[in-house]
Amino acid sequence: MTTGAEPIISLKQLSFSYGKRTILESLDLEFTPGSFTVIAGESGSGKSTLLYILGGFQRPKSGEYLFQGRRVYRLWGEYGLGAFRKRNIGFLFQDFRLLPFLTVEQNIRFPSLFSGQALNITQMRSRMEKLGIAHRSRAYPTEISGGEAQRTGLARALLMNPPVLLLDEPTGNLDHATEIAIVSLLEDIRREGITLICVSHSAYIMQHADRVLDLAAGKLTERSKGGPPKKRIKRAVK
Numbered sequence: 001m002t003t004g005a006e007p008i009i010s011l012k013q014l015s016f017s018y019g020k021r022t023i024l025e026s027l028d029l030e031f032t033p034g035s036f037t038v039i040a041g042e043s044g045s046g047k048s049t050l051l052y053i054l055g056g057f058q059r060p061k062s063g064e065y066l067f068q069g070r071r072v073y074r075l076w077g078e079y080g081l082g083a084f085r086k087r088n089i090g091f092l093f094q095d096f097r098l099l100p101f102l103t104v105e106q107n108i109r110f111p112s113l114f115s116g117q118a119l120n121i122t123q124m125r126s127r128m129e130k131l132g133i134a135h136r137s138r139a140y141p142t143e144i145s146g147g148e149a150q151r152t153g154l155a156r157a158l159l160m161n162p163p164v165l166l167l168d169e170p171t172g173n174l175d176h177a178t179e180i181a182i183v184s185l186l187e188d189i190r191r192e193g194i195t196l197i198c199v200s201h202s203a204y205i206m207q208h209a210d211r212v213l214d215l216a217a218g219k220l221t222e223r224s225k226g227g228p229p230k231k232r233i234k235r236a237v238k
């Protein structure tokens with residue numbers, strides 16, 4: 001997006017590898033506040049790994065990750081990173097990571113226990129309605145469907161209205177009607193200025209994004225909107 005705003009996140013020559021296997025190679029990338037980016041790519045290409053780095057969960061091997069101009073992984077150890085995540089990041093994990101001993105609603109409210117901010121219960125309930133999980137609020141994770149678990153994870157990620165929302169395949173298990181409801185909620189959230197970064201292969205989600213980046217062989221390339229994946233270009237996307 002070309003709003004001219006300072007980026008909320010910048011990656012500079014950022015690389016990551018598992019052992020000798022390079023997953024992300026010298027990425028240069030910027031996210032402006034309120035932008036909506038979709039990341040696509042084959043299974044195993046490193047999309048979730050990239051989200052973990054953006055979320056403050058995974059330390060890159062080299063390069064810089066700047067959040068509002070601060071060098072996140074240089075400034076903070078594990079404790080500081082925890083505080084960084086709590087303040088700035090909402091994360092929907094690919095495997096949802098619901099706590100099995102808590103109900104749907106308790107899972108959704110969980111981040112408020114540590115946030116130090118008041119919980120907006122009206123907003124939480126209205127989002128649960130919109131996501132079609134309000135009627136399952138007292139069920140436990142073993143008693144709900146995969147799609148309901150996914151929407152519970154999404155409601156939890158949104159709870160404290162973090163400035164950056166990272167979503168790992170938010171509509172992977174869902175029918176199109178539910179996907180439409182989710183995208184409509186994401187659009188509402190975006191209007192509040194929240195930056196959305198979403199791993200997805202859904203054409204419907206891509207239509208609503210500002211840009212689609214394809215991850216392959218450790219590099220990102222930008223797709224022309226609505227078009228098929230581009231051939232790899234030498235320079236990484238800015």
Ligand SMILES: Nc1ncnc2c1ncn2[C@@H]1O[C@H](COP(=O)(O)OP(=O)(O)OP(=O)(O)O)[C@@H](O)[C@H]1O
Nearest residue numbers: 018019023041042043044045046047048049050094
């Ligand atoms: N802890 C780990 N140790 C070693 N290799 C790992 C580890 N975690 C992931 N990998 C490997 O790194 C690669 C990238 O994984 P990642 O989960 O980021 O892929 P992905 O693009 O999200 O795939 P998918 O679309 O299947 O979710 C994969 O080949 C995966 O097997």
Ligand SMILES: [Mg+2]
Nearest residue numbers: 047048094168
């Ligand atoms: Mg993944």
